[in-house]
Amino acid sequence: MSAAPSTSQPKRLNIFERYLTVWVGLCMAVGVLIGTAAPGAVEPLRGLEFGGGSRINIPIAILLWLMIYPMMLKVDFSSLLGVRRKPKGLLITLFVNWLVKPFSMALLGWVFFKHLFVPWIGPELADQYVAGVIILAAAPCTAMVFVWSYLTDGDPAYTLVQVALNDLVMLVAFAPIVKYLVSGASSLTVPFTVLLYAVVVFIVIPLTAGAASRALLVRTRGKDWFEETFLPKFQPVSVAALLATLVFIFAFQAENITARWLHVLLIAVPILIQVYFNAGLAYGLMRLFRVEFSVAAPGALIGASNFFELSVATAIALFGPDSGAALATVVGVLVEVPVMLSVCALCRRTSHWFDYRSA
Numbered sequence: 001m002s003a004a005p006s007t008s009q010p011k012r013l014n015i016f017e018r019y020l021t022v023w024v025g026l027c028m029a030v031g032v033l034i035g036t037a038a039p040g041a042v043e044p045l046r047g048l049e050f051g052g053g054s055r056i057n058i059p060i061a062i063l064l065w066l067m068i069y070p071m072m073l074k075v076d077f078s079s080l081l082g083v084r085r086k087p088k089g090l091l092i093t094l095f096v097n098w099l100v101k102p103f104s105m106a107l108l109g110w111v112f113f114k115h116l117f118v119p120w121i122g123p124e125l126a127d128q129y130v131a132g133v134i135i136l137a138a139a140p141c142t143a144m145v146f147v148w149s150y151l152t153d154g155d156p157a158y159t160l161v162q163v164a165l166n167d168l169v170m171l172v173a174f175a176p177i178v179k180y181l182v183s184g185a186s187s188l189t190v191p192f193t194v195l196l197y198a199v200v201v202f203i204v205i206p207l208t209a210g211a212a213s214r215a216l217l218v219r220t221r222g223k224d225w226f227e228e229t230f231l232p233k234f235q236p237v238s239v240a241a242l243l244a245t246l247v248f249i250f251a252f253q254a255e256n257i258t259a260r261w262l263h264v265l266l267i268a269v270p271i272l273i274q275v276y277f278n279a280g281l282a283y284g285l286m287r288l289f290r291v292e293f294s295v296a297a298p299g300a301l302i303g304a305s306n307f308f309e310l311s312v313a314t315a316i317a318l319f320g321p322d323s324g325a326a327l328a329t330v331v332g333v334l335v336e337v338p339v340m341l342s343v344c345a346l347c348r349r350t351s352h353w354f355d356y357r358s359a
Contacts, residue, residue, distance in 0.1 A: 027246035035254020066241035070234035072210025089295035096303040105137030108270040127186035132328025141305035154298035198317040279304035293354035
């Protein structure tokens with residue numbers, strides 16, 4: 001096994017990534033301000049849906065697609081050919097992501113929202129928040145994991161394999177996991193057809209479009225042009241779409257949030273526990289099975305963070321943009337960056353654990 005990487009030169013995020021929590025907080029404030037100051041302007045936007053009663057809000061759906069498609073462009077499925085190169089790390093990542101993470105989050109949500117916090121939030125919102133955190137946990141991180149891998153000197157090629165395989169598993173596992181865990185941990189009924197529709201709209205279509213675009217452009221213009229010229233052009237689009245989506249969501253939820261600011265803090269509790277539990281479990285298993293650090297660190301991080309764009313989209317499709325489930329997924333966005341930066345820092349400080357030659 002290779003030695004742990006040097007940590008002499010610290011990696012840095014760009015200004016948007018570094019202060020994502022600040023931007024999210026500002027968008028929350030702007031959205032709430034608009035929703036409370038101009039409810040007459042917000043209501044017509046809330047009513048723009050793909051068919052009566054579909055709960056698929058047209059402006060938010062368009063913005064979410066603009067967020068997801070650029071992320072799917074980064075996924076190179078040809079990287080799966082190298083899956084046998086380091087199988088232990090990949091198997092541990094899949095185990096934590098799909099056999100532990102959604103189920104532990106369902107348990108935490110049930111304990112905190114249905115029991116410990118129910119005097120403050122009430123049974124109806126408890127069900128909504130349980131659903132939201134389950135949806136959040138059932139979608140492993142896709143785009144931001146490349147950032148976390150970079151910060152921990154992860155193996156870029158292997159991180160790509162982990163992301164690509166998780167995206168393929170998500171196509172078949174996300175819908176049934178959300179359906180049965182939400183139904184089991186709450187009194188809500190999840191319409192499976194709506195869930196499948198969300199998977200098609202927010203995973204299958206952008207994933208297919210991203211893969212086709214990548215293959216065509218790499219073949220015609222070359223990989224260097226695609227990665228160094230084409231992909232960076234989408235970064236402002238993705239960022240603007242994310243921030244605009246948050247403004248819309250919080251404008252739609254303005255009344256609920258102003259009356260329930262405590263709920264945001266309560267929702268963050270099980271999410272924080274979940275992040276550190278899954279990161280610690282994956283990292284510990286990587287150490288137990290003697291996986292090298294450049295695979296272990298991103299493997300732990302991909303299981304701890306979430307594909308929050310998909311989570312927000314699914315919560316909105318199932319329960320509406322002003323639902324408690326949508327709020328719970330957005331709280332996941334709010335806490336993601338500072339928490340994941342702390343996990344990255346911990347991984348870098350403990351990289352020497354994976355220098356097996358000195359063990």
